[in-house]
Amino acid sequence: MANKFYFLFILFLTYTYFSTNLAASELDILTNYRLNGINNIEKQMDKELANKSYWSAYLKNKDMKFGYIESYKNILTCNKSKSNLLVYAKDSNNTYKLTKVYSAYTGKEKGDKEKEGDLKTPIGVYNLVKKISNVDEFYGPLAFVTSYPNIYDKYEGKTGKGIWIHGLPIHEKRDKFTKGCIAIGNKSIECLNKHIDMDKTLLIINKQCNYKKVNINAISQVLSQIYAWRYAWKYNNLKDYLNFYSDDFIRFDGMKIKKFKSYKKRIFAKNEKKSIIFKNLNVIPYPTHKDTYKVMFDEEYKSNSFSFKGKKILIVQLIASQMKIITEK
Incomplete structure (x- = not known):
């Protein structure tokens, strides 16, 4: 019954929108409903x-900066060539606005990650799947685990694991590169933690531009x-x-x-x-x-x-x- 009300609602919206100038297809929908009921309308709507x-x-x-997006409030983009991590937030107009820019360290070696131990940061589209608050102090106060390798990485035969966004050592210095992770300052990782909902955040890692047209x-x-x-x-x-x-x-x-x-x-x-x-x-x-x-x-x-x-x-x-x-x- 709920489905029937849903399609009747869609039918009503269609009729309201086109009521002053009904196109042939809308007339066909109304006639089909009048003669055959809601089931035929459902199939016709599916086809449309x-x-x-x-x-x-x-x-x-x-807003198509990053593609068509319905379910993410924040987009993180890592530009490997510029060594930064940018945070975009969806505003009340459903537009993604740049809100934070963090300096970042990425993998020692250039290019896309291909195998375990190659010291490269992967290029691709990832989710944040876990937050680790009790992390070794070498990785700062906390870390976000990414979904590398995703299904496309596996399809292409890529190996490796443990690609994180994490902080910097608390009591020691470190090189200005990582083994493949994305590292940002400790105040930055704490700031990031406060400003994103991990489950509604998408990470896009690219070798150059943060997004393209x-x-x-x-x-x-x-x-x-x-x-x-x-x-x-x-x-x-x-x-x-x-x-x-x-x-x-x-x-x-x-x-x-x-x-x-x-x-x-x-x-x-x-x-x-x-x-x-x-x-x-x-x-x-x-x-x-x-x-x-x-x-x-x-x-x-x-x-x-x-x-x-x-x-x-x-x-x-x-x-x-x-x-x-x-x-x-």
């Missing part, structure tokens, strides 16, 4: 969410195809669904594309009615590869045989305007 023109219009006045057209393309992927998934179109996966796809647990296709074929054969809802959606251009994006959202999935509620991560590439998923978790 896969329309790139919707997302292009929706993103027109959004995001291609809104590409983000619109990704968002529309995320919902086209969802549409195929929800309405049991196996061919269209699998077309969104790269031939080089490897799932987080090591499952490769051939086995993945067989697995999905068995599931789609059940032809079950599904409810699939995406919330807190984020699409972040990946700093290491052109036309590559990290997509994160909360997924609520329900069918007769299975239900899931949790976080979903995709790494996708745009190849000739077609989205291809290369790994997921």
